[in-house]
Amino acid sequence: MELINIGHPFETDALVNLENVKIISDSIKFQEDTQFSLSVENVIVLKYKMSLHDKIYGLGEQMRGINKRGGLYESFATDDPSHVPDRVSLYGAHNFFILDSETLPVGIFIDFPGKVTFDMGFTHKDELEVTIQGKDAKILWIKGQTKLEIVQKFLKCIGPSFLPPKWAFGFQQSRWSYPNAESVKYIADEFDRHNIPLDTIYLDIDYMERYKNFTVDEERFPNFKAFVKEMRSRGIRLIPIIDAGCKIEEDYFLHETGVKNGFYCVDENKEPFVGAVWPGKVHFPDFINPEARTWFGDQYNVLIDQGIEGFWNDMNEPAIFYSEKGLEEAIDHAVSCKGKNLDIQSFFALKDKFMSVSNSMKDYQSFYHRKDGQMYNHMDLHNLYGYNMTRAAGEAFERNYPAKRMLLFSRASYVGMHRYGGIWTGDNHAWWEHLLLNVRMMPSLNMVGFIYSGADVGGFGAHADSELITRWTQFAIFTPLFRNHACMGTRDQEPFRFDEESTDTLRNTIQLRYALHRYLYSEFMKHRNNYDMLFKPLSFVYDDEASAQVEDQLLYGDGLMLAPVYTPNAKGRYVYLPEDMLMWQLKKYDDYQMEIFEKGHHYISVPLEATTTFIGKNKLVVLNKPTNRIENIDTSRLFLKGFIEDQGVYVLYDDDGISREPKSKNMVITVSYEGKELIINCEGDQLCQTLAYDIYTSDQKRHKGEYHV
Numbered sequence: 001m002e003l004i005n006i007g008h009p010f011e012t013d014a015l016v017n018l019e020n021v022k023i024i025s026d027s028i029k030f031q032e033d034t035q036f037s038l039s040v041e042n043v044i045v046l047k048y049k050m051s052l053h054d055k056i057y058g059l060g061e062q063m064r065g066i067n068k069r070g071g072l073y074e075s076f077a078t079d080d081p082s083h084v085p086d087r088v089s090l091y092g093a094h095n096f097f098i099l100d101s102e103t104l105p106v107g108i109f110i111d112f113p114g115k116v117t118f119d120m121g122f123t124h125k126d127e128l129e130v131t132i133q134g135k136d137a138k139i140l141w142i143k144g145q146t147k148l149e150i151v152q153k154f155l156k157c158i159g160p161s162f163l164p165p166k167w168a169f170g171f172q173q174s175r176w177s178y179p180n181a182e183s184v185k186y187i188a189d190e191f192d193r194h195n196i197p198l199d200t201i202y203l204d205i206d207y208m209e210r211y212k213n214f215t216v217d218e219e220r221f222p223n224f225k226a227f228v229k230e231m232r233s234r235g236i237r238l239i240p241i242i243d244a245g246c247k248i249e250e251d252y253f254l255h256e257t258g259v260k261n262g263f264y265c266v267d268e269n270k271e272p273f274v275g276a277v278w279p280g281k282v283h284f285p286d287f288i289n290p291e292a293r294t295w296f297g298d299q300y301n302v303l304i305d306q307g308i309e310g311f312w313n314d315m316n317e318p319a320i321f322y323s324e325k326g327l328e329e330a331i332d333h334a335v336s337c338k339g340k341n342l343d344i345q346s347f348f349a350l351k352d353k354f355m356s357v358s359n360s361m362k363d364y365q366s367f368y369h370r371k372d373g374q375m376y377n378h379m380d381l382h383n384l385y386g387y388n389m390t391r392a393a394g395e396a397f398e399r400n401y402p403a404k405r406m407l408l409f410s411r412a413s414y415v416g417m418h419r420y421g422g423i424w425t426g427d428n429h430a431w432w433e434h435l436l437l438n439v440r441m442m443p444s445l446n447m448v449g450f451i452y453s454g455a456d457v458g459g460f461g462a463h464a465d466s467e468l469i470t471r472w473t474q475f476a477i478f479t480p481l482f483r484n485h486a487c488m489g490t491r492d493q494e495p496f497r498f499d500e501e502s503t504d505t506l507r508n509t510i511q512l513r514y515a516l517h518r519y520l521y522s523e524f525m526k527h528r529n530n531y532d533m534l535f536k537p538l539s540f541v542y543d544d545e546a547s548a549q550v551e552d553q554l555l556y557g558d559g560l561m562l563a564p565v566y567t568p569n570a571k572g573r574y575v576y577l578p579e580d581m582l583m584w585q586l587k588k589y590d591d592y593q594m595e596i597f598e599k600g601h602h603y604i605s606v607p608l609e610a611t612t613t614f615i616g617k618n619k620l621v622v623l624n625k626p627t628n629r630i631e632n633i634d635t636s637r638l639f640l641k642g643f644i645e646d647q648g649v650y651v652l653y654d655d656d657g658i659s660r661e662p663k664s665k666n667m668v669i670t671v672s673y674e675g676k677e678l679i680i681n682c683e684g685d686q687l688c689q690t691l692a693y694d695i696y697t698s699d700q701k702r703h704k705g706e707y708h709v
């Protein structure tokens with residue numbers, strides 16, 4: 001691994017472990033080693049001539065496929081809910097990609113906090129061109145024998161993910177908004193009445209008093225502390241939202257202390273910059289300034305003191321609805337149009353004036369951050385804003401609650417933020433295309449450290465139908481963050497809102513998540529601790545060309561392959577098996593079908609009531625009995641499934657799920673087969689008492705029984 005420093009790069013703190021990295025300042029060597037040409041003028045440009053078979057993986061939260069070749073992408077954290085196919089940037093800035101060339105793959109990370117453009121063969125089909133909008137950047141390049149080895153090296157450089165508490169692996173229900181205590185209670189009651197598992201309910205912006213961060217509206221949530229406690233006693237945690245913009249209001253503590261201490265971003269006259277978001281006019285905390293981070297991070301205590309144990313940070317690209325100047329200009333323009341006969345140009349100019357009022361580059365250019373006595377224009381550090389908001393919270397949690405894990409995730413992010421919190425993928429839509437996008441994005445998010453992540457299940461915008469929700473839920477039982485969330489004004493989409501049949505299927509599917517809990521938690525923790533990807537494209541493990549073509553199946557953990565259904569009315573789908581595998585199709589955790597399929601392409605029937613997965617050769621999976629809260633899971637009995645040719649080993653990991661530095665326990669389950677009898681053996685920590693097994697061997701025999709640990 002080698003790191004080239006160009007000019008005087010701003011320290012983003014993305015790279016925290018450079019143990020095996022050689023620092024160089026020689027761009028000639030970079031060019032020779034990577035075959036990229038590098039030019040540094042007002043901008044830095046990296047170019048590479050691709051051959052026919054070259055593929056590109058990575059870029060984290062971006063549109064398009066798993067192979068990113070052919071697309072144009074931009075790293076510029078953007079609040080835009082319209083995730084259409086040609087959208088070039090979403091909320092995250094994840095400048096890491098792997099060029100999988102015919103010779104050896106190479107990984108490149110552009111550590112630069114401003115805008116970066118990745119033209120991956122869009123303008124010229126064989127030219128890869130990366131343009132960095134500045135003269136100072138770090139470029140890390142990583143060689144390895146395989147793509148996976150490169151990712152693992154990169155993940156070591158950026159450090160391990162934050163640790164979510166175990167309960168954060170339960171089902172989470174959200175909506176913009178459950179505006180008062182009654183509506184939250186109603187949701188909890190309905191989940192319980194329908195016997196659907198649930199661990200958290202989200203509080204969107206309406207819980208606040210006039211959208212003021214760290215306040216609670218007392219009319220809608222009288223005695224909030226007692227309410228949090230009451231919900232907690234039912235096993236449900238409430239997760240409030242925190243927004244980046246802080247309301248300007250006299251006597252509001254956040255406003256007063258922030259202004260007094262100079263903790264807000266400033267305009268060119270060093271006055272706090274004014275933008276507008278939900279509450280109207282706001283200031284934006286200067287998260288780049290470490291003192292401002294400490295101050296803001298400590299504010300979360302207001303809610304933590306009332307029993308809150310998790311948060312989601314939002315609007316932190318930052319989203320700016322308008323600035324005074326921008327809005328005034330648009331209004332003046334509109335007034336000047338009044339009474340006129342507007343033709344095509346003048347009408348569109350008027351329309352564009354208003355369309356471009358939000359998140360305008362002019363506004364981003366007009367405010368500044370301050371660090372160590374220096375001023376930085378926001379444009380130059382734009383992509384670090386959401387990262388440092390979440391860092392503010394994450395650092396504060398560690399400082400103030402060193403023993404305990406908190407749930408935290410953010411909308412905007414940059415590489416390195418995963419050490420403080422996860423991400424959700426923002427305002428997607430209830431579109432089948434966005435279910436597929438969710439599938440394709442999971443591995444690229446894992447490539448940049450975001451292992452605790454997920455999309456709004458069922459879609460945020462647009463009205464969802466029961467089939468879409470069902471199929472999406474079937475995939476999302478595998479995503480660590482498993483949250484159904486929807487936009488204001490959309491149809492209710494909680495799992496019990498449709499017909500009885502759909503409720504039954506959704507109950508069974510969510511129960512399946514709880515039945516897989518110990519396995520999913522074990523896989524999450526092992527992959528996190530080993531700097532590995534939890535979701536992998538097939539080509540990261542299998543090197544045949546057919547695997548490299550697969551864009552709608554993923555390898556999950558160490559043993560499963562997922563082949564989700566992402567089209568309406570599907571009765572079946574084509575699946576590619578990179579080796580012989582055992583299909584495991586589950587209607588319920590204890591109602592499933594298993595069948596061995598040979599390596600190759602198959603058409604598989606996929607009933608709407610069933611989640612379809614595949615178990616790899618010599619791989620094992622464990623299940624527990626589902627409950628309706630994670631904390632109630634009975635650990636005494638496990639169900640062992642597997643597909644064994646000769647020997648399979650599964651290491652079941654567990655810990656207390658709440659300590660920051662947990663004492664890990666491992667039980668090693670070995671299943672051996674020599675053509676006659678199946679031999680099961682367990683060693684290490686005793687993580688259950690009984691293993692009820694149902695295992696297929698590759699000679700088509702099924703073995704059932706019980707093993708006492």
Ligand code: GLC
Nearest residue numbers: 176204205241314411426427
């Ligand atoms: C943003 C968030 C969304 C949230 C809404 C209201 O659009 O992305 O999740 O519901 O704001 O807070």
